[in-house]
Structure formats: structure tokens, C-alpha cells
Amino acid sequence: MAAELLLRARNISYSSSQKLILDRVSFDLYRGQITTIIGPNGAGKSTLTSIVNGLIDNYSGELERLPGLRIGYLPQKVYVNTLMPLSVERILQLTRSVSGSEVDAALAQAEVGYLKNRQVQSLSEGELKRVLLARTTLGKPDLIVLDEPTAGVDVTGEIKMYELISEFRTQQNCAVLLVSHDLHLVMSKTDQVLCLNQHLCCSGRPESVSQHPEYLALFGAQAADSIAVYSHRHDHVHDVSGQHQDHHHD
């Protein structure tokens, strides 16, 4: 069964203040797949998600979205506005009207049901992340965009969070676009990796990307080892052939 194509990006380039940030990046997002963008600081990861999200529109290249594509978004940093009273329950209904039972279910799944009546200002960073992660699944999104969802979360929390994201993907039958810099934890749940450093260094299934010379040059052999170990220990369904490997080089 071929998965539904939700978004097609071709040769996306973007410069800000005459500095090139993205250089001819191409990729596809399919329903039911988790795509992870990895790359060093300043690689253009957040810029790329902003373009996918429609936050930046003065890029060059082609971006086709499924008409009426519904996005759920967790930004890298959410500044909590102390001037505004806002409960957790209310922030889950921020952009779309959602029933009370859907709110309860989403919070329960993210294991933060007990926070429902708390004010957003009183949450810890980790709690806020989980609440906002739960929020992205509401209103039947086609695509969930998560910009470093685990920043400020401890390692156990992180593993749980990735499991949760993987659950959402199956349950909602949506696509997930995930930005991460902690590679080894992400890899086992990912269908497609985009290794970004202004240009797309390499992309494809995690096992193949982790062996790619440009990836190794960026992250070192140590990273490749930890991925291999982690994905081996955790999951045996990956095909190791790396057929989907895809090079973008000129």
C-alpha cells in the first residue's frame, strides 16, 4: 500500500540577511511516517520546519501541500505569557474547538491528565512540553511538526516521549516531522532521516544514513555506533538493506 503524499518540497532555498540558510533541499512527507531532521546547530533545521509550517514564505523552490493540510505544531520554545490566565485545558483548545473528552484522552495518553486544571504558568518545562505535545494531536491533524520536543526533558522522559510520538503516528494516521539533535534516541522510531547542514547531506532510512560518509563527518563514528546498538537492541523490524537511501549531491 502506497502511503499518501502529504507534502512535497523541491529545491527549497532560503537566505536571511544575505546569509544562505537552506540550499536546494528536497524531500517528501508521507502519511503514517515519522521523518526526523538532524543536523548541527545552525544547520537550518528550525528554518526548514518554519517553511513547512507556513511561518516563512519568502523562500525559493517549490512546496506543494495537500490542500487543506491540517498541522499540529510544537515550537522549540514557547514563551509562557504571564499576563494571560490560561489553564492547561484551555491551551489544548487554542486553535480548534475540541470536545472535553478528546482533551481528557489526549492528556491521559501523554500521562499528564492530572495537570488539566492547572494554570500554564505553574508548569515545569517538562510538563509544559508534554502538554503541548498532547495539544498537537487534537483536531485530527494530518501532520504533526515537533521542533526539538525533548529539549529540557530528562533522558527517561525523552525515550517515553518518542514512544508517545510513535503511538500518535499510528493512532492518528498522520505524518510526523521531528527536529532533533539527539540522534541515537530518535533513530529506532524513525522512517526517514533528513541529515541537514544547509544542504541535505543525505537522507533515507536511519540505518543507511548512519553509515553515510557525510553523516559520519558531521557527527563522528561514535554516533553511528550508538545508533546501531540502540536500534539493534530495541527493534528488529528495520530492513538493513537501506534501499531508500537517497543522495543529494551535485
Place this chain on the structure above:
Amino acid sequence: MTELLDDFLVRSIIAGLLMVSIAAPMGCLMVWQRLAFLSDTLGHAAVMGVGLGLLLQLPPMFGVLGVVVLIVVSLSQATSFNNALSETTLAIISHTGLAAGLILLGILPANTVSLEAILFGDLLAVTLTDLGMILVTTLVLAVLLLQHWRSFVAVSVSREIAQAEGIAVRKVQLLMYLMIAMLVAVMMKVMGVLLIAAMLVIPTSSARVLSSSPERMVMFSALFGFAALGGGIFSSFQFDWQTGPSIVLSATTLLLITLLIVRRVGS
């Protein structure tokens, strides 16, 4: 009914109630989006609008509307998505507007209009026509607020999330600026620019400490606004103080009392 409206006190109380009712949700939105300073800027620039209007022999309201709309439209064009209005820009416009306004008023024949009337208006001198204008403005703003409330709140919480999830943030923002401009321009004659600016921010701040949801904060802002209005009109009669400044001081007194009580209860 018509006879009742003949009474200046009845007219001014109705005008005040309408103004406070609409200032509550507008003020909350402005505070949430850190735009409190914008009302000040528009207020000061409105002085220039009055001067221009009089110079061109137009009703001052049109001069004000022209100037404030020009300012909010250029502000919304000049800011990029990620950069909210800078305080410095607002301050520059504010001072320039006031300075230009004072010079314009100085050019006009003496006693055409007093600065005090522009700053604090004259609530007790509200005419039937003024009342009609205020009523229409209040209704228009109320309808727009109801229609776009979810978007306004979402944009106040996070511009990024709102935009990604299908809300046209820049349009919503421009609409909000235009609504603020309309409020300032129409209410100015009766309320004065300083009174409007104060009523957008002070009752809202009292309401913040008591509220657990955005809508409750609007409701409490209105209640604090009504109380300030009552207290202001009362002390104006009782002590023969000017009405506008009395309302502002009533609002501040209420804010201080609220803070004291909340601190007591909290400790």
C-alpha cells in the same frame, strides 16, 4: 426614553458604560500581546490628528482616524512576523505625534480646542450624536471580537502555533490594530486619549490577579471598569474634580486595593 436621554448625566453614564464594556476585551487583548504602550502612542498621535482635522476644517474625529489608521497600517507593514512592535518605535511615534500636535494646536486660532479636552475629554458633555457614534462603534467592535475571539486569543498565546495551525496571523493582527485605532478615534472626544489608554490597561491589571481564564479576565476587567466609572463620576460630583482624571484615579485605587487584598489572602 428620549426625555431620559436629555439628562446629561444619563447620557454620560451610558457613554461610560459602553466605553468600559468594550475597553475590557480590547484592553485584555492589548495587555496579552504587550501592546499596552500602543494605546498611549495612538493617544499622543491623536493630538496631531485633532490638529490636522481642525486645520483642514474637518471634524477632529476624521483627522484622528486618518492619523491612527496610517500609524497602525504602517506599523503592521514594517514589522516582520517574528518581531513584535518595538517599544522604541512606539516611543518615537508617540513623542513626535504629541510634539506635532502641540505645534498644530498652537497655529490654530486661540481657544479652538484645549489640550486638556483632548487628553481627558469631557464625559459630562456628551451629546446625543456622540452617544450614537459610541453605540455604533461598540457594536461593531463587539461583533468583530465575537467573530474572531479564538484567533485573537491564539495569536496572543503564540503567533507561531497560530500561524502553523491555519490562522492568518498578520491579518488578525492588522484587524486588531485597526480596531484599536477605531476605538481611540471615536471615543476620544468624550473620553479623551489618556482616559482611553488608562481604561484599557488599569482595570485589566486588576482583573489579571483574580482570573483563571481569558474570558474571566475580560469579565473582571469590565467589572473593575464599571466600578472605576462609578467612583470617578461620584467623586467628580462630590469634590468637584474633573471627571476623566477622577475615573483614572478610581481605577488605580481599585488596583491597589485588589493587590493588597490578594497579597493578604495569599500570605
